[in-house]
Amino acid sequence: MFQPPTFTRGSLGSPAEATVITTVLTRGPVSRVDIARMTGLSQAAVTKAARPFLDAGYIEELPNRERAATGAGRPASPLAVRADREFFVGIKITSDELIGVVTDLRAQIRHSRHRALDSHVFDHVAAQIVGLVGDLLGQDPAYRERTHCMGVALSGDVDRASGKVRYSPFIGWNDVELAAHLTRATGLITTLENDVKALTVAEQWFGEGVDTASFALVTVGAGIGCGLVIGGRVVSGAYGVAGEIGHVPVADGGPPCHCGGRGCVEAIASTEAIVAASRLVAGRDLTMDDAVALARGGHEGVREVFARAGHAIGLGLAAMVNLVGPERVVVSGEGVANYDLFEEQIRQTFVAQAFAAAANCPLTIRPLPFEAWARGAAAVAVQTLFTL
Amino acid sequence: MFQPPTFTRGSLGSPAEATVITTVLTRGPVSRVDIARMTGLSQAAVTKAARPFLDAGYIEELPNRERAATGAGRPASPLAVRADREFFVGIKITSDELIGVVTDLRAQIRHSRHRALDSHVFDHVAAQIVGLVGDLLGQDPAYRERTHCMGVALSGDVDRASGKVRYSPFIGWNDVELAAHLTRATGLITTLENDVKALTVAEQWFGEGVDTASFALVTVGAGIGCGLVIGGRVVSGAYGVAGEIGHVPVADGGPPCHCGGRGCVEAIASTEAIVAASRLVAGRDLTMDDAVALARGGHEGVREVFARAGHAIGLGLAAMVNLVGPERVVVSGEGVANYDLFEEQIRQTFVAQAFAAAANCPLTIRPLPFEAWARGAAAVAVQTLFTL
Structure with a gap:
């Protein structure tokens, strides 16, 4: 079962929980009945899977307008994400600067910051990222309190599972364990992803990819x-x-x-x-x-x-x-x-x-504003939170 | 639950049944333990799902060599397909001839026949197919008794779900309800598929696509x-x-x-x-x-x-x-x-x-021998049997 406070691997106990939270996140507000219909789960399974997220305050039940209107029938009880229950850091590394954002649970950008990058040496880049994270989280006490996950995106061959940059020509890195380093240095669980894939995740969960x-x-x-x-x-x-x-x-x-x-x-x-x-x-x-x-x-x-x-x-x-x-193509850049x-x-x-x-x-x-790349990285962090 | 004698829609009662029969068909002989491991189903679910296929004789339990060898331990009881429990007709329509095969449950060709096609008029082509099916099933009394499904493949835009040829330039057909016609005329449940897709199905289930x-x-x-x-x-x-x-x-x-x-x-x-x-x-x-x-x-x-x-x-x-x-590419033709x-x-x-x-x-x-196209059509028929 999903256990938000610990953030250890395995806090999501069942595939049904992942399915339900993803559905509320990407398509909410949505009733349990509709989630059941969309996902093929039984209504009882949906109710059970939604419970830990309700308890932890990630989602909430909206007032049931349908029942209020008709005065009868089963409650439709739409579930919605509480967007400010959790925040996420997203960082995009480019050749000459870092772009960082803080987003909410729906990957909406709350704050953004840029930092010039004048060297590609690993220690320098990592230190700049750590500094940028500090800047971003310093913008609001709620960020420090309710941010646990960070996504970092850059172009190249990136192994998300191991958190390694296998090969990234623009920055000249080979087999660099960036995610582990940043997790230690920032205390945020860091997920690394190829930048185009990160952008695709953002589009799939929160953009034109929803419903396709x-x-x-x-x-x-x-x-x-x-x-x-x-x-x-x-x-x-x-x-x-x-x-x-x-x-x-x-x-x-x-x-x-x-x-x-x-x-x-x-x-x-x-x-x-x-x-x-x-x-x-x-x-x-x-x-x-x-x-x-x-x-x-x-x-x-x-x-x-x-x-x-x-x-x-x-x-x-x-x-x-x-x-x-x-089904559709988005061309951006x-x-x-x-x-x-x-x-x-x-x-x-x-x-x-x-x-x-x-x-x-x-x-x-x-x-495609440069911030969108960093938002893609944050969307990967949102995914990470719910698949820990 | 799977009910072989009726062949009405819905004879496959559960996704687990489809998963188990597909696994035995494409990767058997395989033990229930291994099926559970490969599919993520529990062993109890595998045993339950395999039961109707065992009862109907589509699959059988092989002698348990592992236990015999060691004299101890849980029985590994590999399940295998009884290939001649059911036969299938596959037809490929080309511009100037029909190629037809009878295959067994593992899509192995048992008999093949060609028929010249000297007109593309629908009634003529359909009559030739019906004649070819008669020829093929006439080769062995077991074919008539244990063949219920036929696949027909041709190039063009083919709608498998409705059994319609939407548009096939080589034969000059538009919106032709071939599958329904052949089902009526032959008594075999007929599935229509684009020829390249049919060949892909054969490769996926019985060729280089297994395990990828x-x-x-x-x-x-x-x-x-x-x-x-x-x-x-x-x-x-x-x-x-x-x-x-x-x-x-x-x-x-x-x-x-x-x-x-x-x-x-x-x-x-x-x-x-x-x-x-x-x-x-x-x-x-x-x-x-x-x-x-x-x-x-x-x-x-x-x-x-x-x-x-x-x-x-x-x-x-x-x-x-x-x-x-x-993961791999096969070039054929x-x-x-x-x-x-x-x-x-x-x-x-x-x-x-x-x-x-x-x-x-x-x-x-x-x-790619021409018979392979017809075998592709038969593989589609095998799929149909188990997804009825």
């Missing part, structure tokens, strides 16, 4: 990644590789990619690829901001670079949708400001290459 | 398709489209495809595409057999056509493996005789484009 058995979250920026949920579960790949939409080869004989392949989506549409191609057509050194400014200013060559990037992304999306057939230069070409190519009815799969293209 | 949670079966021939199993379940796609590896765009600006896209794997590597490209380089009309003969005879241009096809297949495989990360012209290029391109550890995913490339 399958969806894809594609992130476009320095890298191009994809979190896939199929049959209600995040696909992780038998060899630790999945969702590598950035390394779908779409242009046979195209530009070489850092992965060793050629014509990968990332070799055409990553920030670095766009900047490199824009330099060539502009005939001078420039940054991504410069490239965006040139394209917006009507520079045909640079506009063409962005269109080619959108086309490559559209091809990658079509490949993914033709293969796994998700740090290049928030630049979607006007991409979007039309992404959609046009996707529709042209999606096979038959797969073209019906709706694409949502939307910006 | 995720694998992919890629078929290369007139079309290029893929059955995907992720998390133990065949991926079917939210819009009815999944596994369309033939329509993964791998060559930006490449040859137009019948799907409306460009540079799809199928536009480069299908039989039709290979024949068309070979005609161009040979400068004369020719068939697939001619193209194969020319390539084997050392015709450089035609050899190059096959190499390009293998390269396109390798790119499609890399796209699929980078996205979904299956009707072009049995031609793998010598393909295989090296398929493997070389796959390894070059697979992302990091995804390159460890083993590729099995093997021929």
Whole structure:
């Protein structure tokens, strides 16, 4: 049975408890009757599984409006999460800064803080994270009292189960036991996750993934990644590789990619690829901001670079949708400001290459504030609390 | 509870029964203890769920060698399928012939028969199927007595649940209620399935898919398709489209495809595409057999056509493996005789484009006799028997 105060492994006693709390968390307020219907559990099982969470104050019974209205019938007693019963820290590590947030039980951001990162040495990064956690928890006495779990997200090959960064090229780490270190240093139970997967978890529990058995979250920026949920579960790949939409080869004989392949989506549409191609057509050194400014200013060559990037992304999306057939796709990423230069070409190519009815799969293209990555990490911490 | 003699919907009373019979079918002989361990059911639940299948003679208890050997300990009592307790008909419909098989409970082929198909008119095709079923069941009195289910497989958009061919271009059918018609006409409970999915079911239950949670079966021939199993379940796609590896765009600006896209794997590597490209380089009309003969005879241009096809297949495989990360991949198809012209290029391109550890995913490339398609249909019928 779920035992909030101890936070030792095994506090969730039954799969039914995990099912019930997840349902209230992601779809509440929801009545026990509806939970039973949605999950296939008996009503008695739902009532029993909900009890420890009610007792510990994670969920509450809302006033029963249906019975009040009709004056008769069985109570529908909707259960709702008490969002401020518990708080969570989420940290995203990028190349040059840490982004940290405190969220509530519904992964709503309550506070956020950034910290510059001027070295990738492990001790430095770890100390900065510990400092950032202190800053965040210092914002409100309730945070110190009711925060037990932290999620940390970064790009690369991350082993959530062991809490290890297996390999993360951007920060130059190999086999680093980050989670254990941070758990000791902060007193928060720390879960490590790949950043795209963390974002996918946030979407699955608290975003467009609620009520869908399958969806894809594609992130476009320095890298191009994809979190896939199929049959209600995040696909992780038998060899630790999945969702590598950035390394779908779409242009046979195209530009070489850092992965060793050629014509990968990332070799055409990553920030670095766009900047490199824009330099060539502009005939001078420039940054991504410069490239965006040139394209917006009507520079045909640079506009063409962005269109080619959108086309490559559209091809990658079509490949993914033709293969796994998700119910919906969200395209997002740090290049928030630049979607006007991409979007039309992404959609046009996707529709042209999606096979038959797969073209019906709706694409949502939307910006991704940096805080959203940290929120993804916090969503992983929420998962951790209820699967301890 | 499972009730074999009636074959009405609902004869499988509990999910535990389905789990136990599936485990014995796909992994037997296996002891109740091991079934409990594999499935998470209690031993008592396994014993209870196995009972009706033992009573009906679908499974049997093998002599307990372990106890005999040691003279002590709890009986391990392995359960095994009685393969000839029930037979199944599987039919594959192709453009110019029907292929039919009778299999046993383990989907082993006992008899096979072909029938030419000289019209695609529904009544004609249905009558030919009914005739073929008669031929097959006439081979052994036991078949007539112990066959209750038939599977029928064809390429196209097939709705297994309703038993309808929604759209099948090769035969020119739209919204045809084939399963209901055949159930009435043959007395066999008929299940319709897309041919690649049927083959995937056979592989999942009785082939390389046993013991793997995720694998992919890629078929290369007139079309290029893929059955995907992720998390133990065949991926079917939210819009009815999944596994369309033939329509993964791998060559930006490449040859137009019948799907409306460009540079799809199928536009480069299908039989039709290979024949068309070979005609161009040979400068004369020719068939697939001619193209194969020319390539084997050392015709450089035609050899190059096959190499390009293998390269396109390798790119499609890399796209699929980078996205979904299956544990293993089987590449098969009707072009049995031609793998010598393909295989090296398929493997070389796959390894070059697979992302990091995804390159460890083993590729099995093997021929696919036409009977295997019909066996796939029979495997679907086996599934049907136990999920009635």
